[in-house]
Amino acid sequence: MKKIHIHSSCSISIQPGFQEDYFFEEIAEYAENGIHAIDPDYKEFIAALQLRRMGKSMRMAVYASQKAIQNAGNPKIDAVITGTGEGCLRDSEKFVEAMWDNDGGMLNPTPFIQSTHNMAAATVALALGCKGYNMTYTNNSNSFESAVLDAILYLNENPEEMILIGGLDEISEKTLEFWNSVGYVNSNNPKIPIDFKSKSIGEVNSEGAGFFVASAEKKENSLGSISAVKTQLEVEDPEEFILEFLEENGISVSEIDVVILGNNGDSRYDGIYNDLSETVFREIPQMIYKNLFGEFDTVISIAVEIGLKIFKFQRIPFALKLNNSIKENYQKILIYNQRRNKNHSLILLEK
């Protein structure tokens, strides 16, 4: 399969990533869990009449996609492919609560409509008048990777087209409480930046969206390419999984200029990353990002944007460094992720 080229991006998260040329000059800090993304001025792209109904994940998606399109010089978009692990959580909750509150009267339809998982992709298409291929993957922490795989397939099938690829997820207080009751959440001492030395149990949960304009053709101002993606639900030997992937793509570990790992502060599962840091990735620059962005199913879309920014600025931000290795030149970036030891994934970026 031919690689695909990214021409622009925009992300919204708990860091001010949507600001022009943001590269970790300022870092937002938090001491809570269930952290809400910083809102840009949504009205820049969304009329009040549409904005009023949109839940957080939807407004993040519409803004990030429109901004990415603007950053790419406003090309016509032919397809929209997105991934979301949880969909429109808050609207789903609203409708459930309304049902419990109801004694036989009429129910407000808006939260039901807004809770449909593909509504963000649909709203993006509606805003653009885009009648092309429109897809939404909802497969936990492989949702964005599924979207990327489909995007690669799609652009190989339709090499003349320009598409949007996006990941989005929102947080909600109620669902966070549910997750906390089953031990997913760090309720003890959640902090951003995550303090890995404290060996906490549980994740620091957040939200965000990352959107990219991509096509099969490299352009003068392209930010980089996604050359390959691989995901597997369960992996017995992560090192073997990684080495196989590199071999399939004709590169050796030493040719990787930096690996972006998904350590998220949950010491029950960060061990998987730590082992790889000490073995297969021992000799190369390593970095993390969830220490600043928290965890959500599609947070890997933020990692992709960070990778593209490293291509642009040719350095690893200090706040994200995991070891002291540096390279002269950053041309190939590998992103590895797993969440609770499931949905292991690899994305290969090239300049």
Add this chain to the structure above:
Amino acid sequence: MSTLKQELKEKIITQLNLEDITIEDLQDDTPLFGDGLGLDSIDALELIVLLDKQYGIKLADPKEGRKVFETIQTMADYIEANRTK
């Protein structure tokens, strides 16, 4: 009638989340749909719920709503004539 219209404007702004619109913006004869306020079919359903919950009026057929929801005035007239609450 004018208190009903006032009340209706408040309720519509809240129910339909029209944050940027004030009661003063909502004239009695502003078309609510199409070229006026620009509400859509989902709003029409929300207004049907409003009629039911607040005024005890059941509109069984959403198509009936078109005439009733033309303006604040037509809504108020309809509610006056049919309210059970």
Add this chain to the structure above:
Amino acid sequence: MNRKPIAITGMGIISAIGNNLAENEASLLESRHGIRKYSVKDPLIHQEKLVGEILKPNEEFYSELNLNPNEAFTRSALLGLTAAKEAVQSANLDLNDGRKTGFISATTVGGMDATEKYYFDFLKSEANRKFVPTQNCGIHAEQIAQILGIKDYVTTISTACSSAANAIMLGARMIKAGILDRAIVGGADSLSAFTINGFSSLMIYSDEHCHPFDDNRKGLNLGEAAAYIVLESGKSSANKEVLGYLAGYGNANDAFHQTASSDDGEGAFLAMKTALEIAGLKPEEIDYVNAHGTATPNNDFSEGKSLSRIFKSVPDFSSTKTFTGHTLAAAGAVEAVFSLLALKNQKVFANLNWKTPMKEFDLKPQTEIKSKEIRTVLSNSLGFGGNCSCLIFVK
């Protein structure tokens, strides 16, 4: 463009008209529908609703599927596992033979049937907390893949009513690209208070047994179902009985409104156009259209328009939702199975309850089961968010 049709070597289904493929087939052939008053006494549902219900409680599924009663499987997962198992068995798949196998599922309800029940209980007691992790869409696919032993690729699509059709399309594309040798593709959605109340709040839930494409139609009846088909590459399906081929597929977006379909049925039109192009077929070569036909005033009008636009003369068509109800994310796969059964039996299945043609068109669905030569079947699945998908099956 790789136009080679993809072989289908197995199918599995459970719906209101049968617990397996043979039962579904018999019901279709006997024009026996499964729409009845909902038997479940759900405190969140305040009106009597006509639904396509699978008359089997969750406990029975647990026992039939040999599942640990202490493990959380939502109803959509149970239906999905039942149908996926049947599909794998019917295709005689040896999942340890080294061939790259994917599981691509679809759902909209996900674990909502459990979440809505236990929403206020989760924090109070531990009793049902095991259903917290099963709330979202993706978990059912993980569970099914783990139990069946499908390892190479697992994902879930959720695009409302076109979901399973899109899952089928992705499977075919991945096989054509050589990423997979075979894929088990389809979807599952159980009934839930969430969806029943949701469609009622949109005032499109009929209090009668639905009549698609009828001028007096009042809306849909929901149903629950799961269905999967097994797609295999040419090499993988060599020396196997092939049930039919997926020759064409297309997805397009209406981009008109969040829930309503456009008056000119543009999304559906584009999806059908793409599917025909990929299949290398002209519209007049389609022998039977299994329509989306939910019986909502809006869908049937919009879909009717799109059919009139793409076909000079609309071929025999019917909506089988009068049998199963609208099974949401599973519909695309349920109707894929029904399309393959139409090819097998050389029958157009009935569009029940039809009396009066829609004022706007000269369109009459096939109201009784009809025998004819069928080489090609086109199946539409049109979802909220303007998501329109079309699949074309050939003998």
